[in-house]
Amino acid sequence: MDTIDKSAAGPHAATTAPSWWTRTCRALMRRETALSIGVLVVFLAAWEWGPALFDIPAYIIPPVSEVFAEFFRMITVDRLFYHVGYTAAEVIVGFALGTLLGMLIGYILGMSPTAEFVLSPYILALQIAPKVAFAPLFVMWFGFTVYPKILVAVLIVFFPIMVNVLGAIRTLDHDLVNLARSFNASRLQLFWKVEFHAAMPPLFAGLRIGSTLAVIGVVVGEMVGGNTGLGYLLVFGSGSANTAMVFVSIILLTLIGILAYVAVVWTERRVLHYIPARGAATGGI
Amino acid sequence: MSEPRLEFRDVTKRFPNRNRSAGEAESYVTAVKDVTLSVADGEVVSLIGPSGCGKSTLLNMGSGLDLPSSGDVYVDGERVERPNEHVAFMLQKDLLLPWRSIRENVEFGLEIKQVAPADRRERALELLDKCHLSGFADHYPHQLSGGMRQRAAMARTLAVDPSVLLMDEPFSALDAQTKMVLQQDLGETVSATGKTVLFITHDLIEAVALSDRVLVMSQRPGTIIEEFTVDLPDRSDPMKRRSHPGVAQYVPKLMSLLHIGEAAA
Structure with missing residues (x-):
């Protein structure tokens, strides 16, 4: 009859959940995270060498x-x-x-x-x-x-x-x-x-x-x-x-x-x- | 017979008519008209009527949230002028506060009455136990099913130990089986504690299964058009009463009073 929704995150969920460190490590290993970091690397590279490539002077970018x-x-x-x-x-x-x-x-x-x-x-x-x-x-x-x-x-x-x-x-x-x-x-x-x-x-x-x-x-x-x-x-x-x-x-x-x-x-x-x-x-x- | 616990004497309630069309003379709507009823100590009375017939208005006046335009309401012989501790109500919505645990929700009324924390905690746990929720005191409302939430609402209502319970379709949002289980709990609790109940419902069988007496209200302006005693045994055991052959005689009677057959035709 009455059932409790175990999937709902409740006060008890915190005690059984993995630690902050474990969760962070897991998150870093995810594909989406890797892609996200990839985007950052590409962005920084474009910022470093892009302006010179397009002859944009350093006082602009x-x-x-x-x-x-x-x-x-x-x-x-x-x-x-x-x-x-x-x-x-x-x-x-x-x-x-x-x-x-x-x-x-x-x-x-x-x-x-x-x-x-x-x-x-x-x-x-x-x-x-x-x-x-x-x-x-x-x-x-x-x-x-x-x-x-x-x-x-x-x-x-x-x-x-x-x-x-x-x-x-x-x-x-x-x-x-x-x-x-x-x-x-x-x-x-x-x-x-x-x-x-x-x-x-x-x-x-x-x-x-x-x-x-x-x-x-x-x-x-x-x-x-x-x-x-x-x-x-x-x-x-x-x-x-x-x-x-x-x-x-x-x-x-x-x-x-x-x-x-x-x-x-x-x-x-x-x-x-x-x-x-x-x-x-x-x-x- | 002893003095009635709850009594309405010639109660009429009018509301200002906000969406009045031009040329309409009346500037108010009469929700209930000349209602006189009384509920004796320990009696369970059901109130049935079409939608919008003013049942909930009656209940609000019973709990002192609303005052009659004319006539008087008495609870335990006292004229009701404001919310008072003799009465507690329970609605179709559980109205549990999502930020409070179930125990804290049950304590809500006691907290307002400034009962000492240790005492109200003890009382809440005791009631949760009675309402079959002992393992869920520290859960939050969103973690509970509809039936359990309504049980918690029941515990909260009982926690303030009112002599009169006003219930406005408390089980109508539940599935059929949960509903029967909660009706059973209510039947048992009410007879064990001797509470007086005015119970509003749309469910004809529910009314017959739970009550000593059934009142039928008319369309707006709501007034009581019929009253009969449910002459069946086992009021404290609604499941058993449901299967009693006598139930069959009351349901068609109610259907004809409420013109249910005509509406379908």
Whole structure:
């Protein structure tokens, strides 16, 4: 009669699953992984020798070896890691604050249809406004400090988080609310025991988007004003016709974005462990 | 006879009519009209009626989630004005919270009532045992079959120890065999604990197999048009009652009351 779905990944699946190391080794041996690495090798080779082959000068596309050399030069001469740390810290703070604000406003608007009705036109207007356009304004307000960078990141991260949390609360099964009410739950209990958790899956969808947007916000802020961060190095390299420096900056910014994204996915797997076959749907990413 | 556990006195419920066409005078829809019914202590009463006849509205008023437009609802002699601890409901949907383990789901109502963690844990495990789910306390809802999930919902409903159970088609989403097993469990549990039940169903045989009395409702505006006592033995053993020859006399009667034959013709 009643059978349990053994294939579903549950809390017990973790104890019997192979270790991280075994899984990594197995993954590396897979054909698809080998092909994927092959693509990388081909790409790097094309980057190294392609430009010379087509007579593209190094100030347009510097070969990969030159970008590497520039990377090590920047470490010693330009305090590269100081700038990386600066940008990374701004991304983390901007992402965290944007997330908290988005959750807060999302939950508030979700619980109060009146507030949503009153505020939605303004929120929509702010959402449509290109957030990066605010960067020069924030620099005017706060000068060449970390604040304009963080503020742009907060603003840009805020929307996907808020919209997802709000949507989750709006579409919450009314019978679930009634169930809690029938047990005489207070408004606060309804929030902490039902609404808060119900909004988690959409919240994480928003966080995935937000983690990459935070990098954009910070870079734009840095490009507009100041003398720190990868955004600054990017503009500086561009201004001094140092294409390799621009490439290094772009690559490191991408790495920061990837780390932020992976951190979100890692957290998501732990928080949303109760959702079956989470990894499968995202291709393991 | 003792005072009824659950009582509806002249209850009418109207809702604002949102999709009213132009020229239509009435600005509200009457869902249920002048319903009077009472369920005695330990009695199981089934409510049958066509879709949209306001059965669920009655149930919401019984649990205090909705208030009547006129008339009164009483549970244990108290007028129902808000959700109260005498009543618990169970729906067709199991409404288990996916982020909670089965045990934590069963504890949900107790947690809201702020029962101490150790006590509610003990109570939850005891009920899971009764509902044949003892090995699944730490599983999550998605790991369980539909029947097991509904058992867990049953355990959650019983955990708060209500005197009245309001059930809205609790087994209608299950396959025929699982349904019979759960009906059997319900029959046994209800007679063992002496709970009072108002049971909404579409399943005529289910109504006859489980209840002491059957009420038939009309089309909207819903009102009770017929009431009869199920004069068969073995209410605590629905499987046995199902095979009783007497069941045959009730089903055609219900069919004609609900105009089921006419709809098919």
